[in-house]
Amino acid sequence: MSMRLESLTVDARDPEALATWWSEALGWIICYEGDGEVNLCERLDPDGTHPYPELSFVAVEHPHEGQERIHLDLNSFSVSDQQATVARLTEMGATPADVGQADDAPFVVLADPEGNHFCVLDPRPEYAHLGSVAGFTLAAHDAGALKDLWAAATQWTVTRDDPDYVVLTPPDGGLPFEIITRPTMGASDAKDRIHLDLAPAADQDQAEVVARLEALGARPVDVGQQGDESWVVLADPEGNELCVLSPRD
Numbered sequence: 001m002s003m004r005l006e007s008l009t010v011d012a013r014d015p016e017a018l019a020t021w022w023s024e025a026l027g028w029i030i031c032y033e034g035d036g037e038v039n040l041c042e043r044l045d046p047d048g049t050h051p052y053p054e055l056s057f058v059a060v061e062h063p064h065e066g067q068e069r070i071h072l073d074l075n076s077f078s079v080s081d082q083q084a085t086v087a088r089l090t091e092m093g094a095t096p097a098d099v100g101q102a103d104d105a106p107f108v109v110l111a112d113p114e115g116n117h118f119c120v121l122d123p124r125p126e127y128a129h130l131g132s133v134a135g136f137t138l139a140a141h142d143a144g145a146l147k148d149l150w151a152a153a154t155q156w157t158v159t160r161d162d163p164d165y166v167v168l169t170p171p172d173g174g175l176p177f178e179i180i181t182r183p184t185m186g187a188s189d190a191k192d193r194i195h196l197d198l199a200p201a202a203d204q205d206q207a208e209v210v211a212r213l214e215a216l217g218a219r220p221v222d223v224g225q226q227g228d229e230s231w232v233v234l235a236d237p238e239g240n241e242l243c244v245l246s247p248r249d
Contacts, residue, residue: 002201003155003209005170005177006245007039007056008070008136010116011063011193018114019057025089025112026074026132028055042131051174056197064115066193069240072118073107073178075127075134085120086110100184116193135176141187141238143179149216149236150179153198187239191223195241197231202249206232210244218242 012018019038023030031050032039036059041050060066076082086108090096094110097117101109106122121127127134140146143166151158151168154177160167164181200209210232218234221241225233230246
């Protein structure tokens with residue numbers, strides 16, 4: 001099975017405005033606009049290609065009603081850089097947020113203009129080779145129990161495998177996907193505000209990919225799709241949504 005993590009997809013009341021805000025926040029480029037969707041990529045290469053995953057903002061009437069289990073972690077390269085990033089984003093409209101972090105937490109939690117939480121990390125050597133984004137994190141009730149499914153879904157390497165902290169790293173050493181156990185986190189059946197989109201390679205069969213993920217514990221879910229979509233909506237054993245897109249280059 002060959003897969004690509006295509007995008008981190010964010011439900012938004014105003015995709016154009018929110019994507020523009022994040023483009024300015026991260027220094028990422030708007031690489032697609034249309035049909036109520038705006039996508040950002042980290043950069044455009046001279047041949048027109050770009051690295052994945054993208055950030056995709058899609059129009060949803062009431063995104064605030066959904067649950068929030070995935071968030072972005074922003075990078076910093078010194079304490080002063082972290083402070084400057086927090087100040088800049090606050091001036092742009094981000095607001096301080098309390099998600100239960102300790103008073104002495106080294107990271108800073110903010111919310112974007114539509115209330116999506118993200119962290120501005122303290123400087124950490126493991127992210128020093130990355131750009132403005134250090135990665136994205138999924139809060140789970142049991143990180144270890146989700147490891148095999150997400151490793152198969154992303155086709156990324158497990159580079160840290162602790163019971164409460166799993167890290168998946170792409171082949172190019174780019175943005176990691178981290179799964180962290182949060183045992184006190186509440187459970188919800190609400191639609192996810194942020195989810196991952198996965199794209200099989202052009203020579204893969206979408207139905208076979210879906211079947212393999214189901215064998216690892218994924219299940220079909222209804223988030224309001226009409227039934228004629230080109231993608232399949234699944235959820236992991238804790239209900240975190242992922243879409244298996246149509247195969248593509």
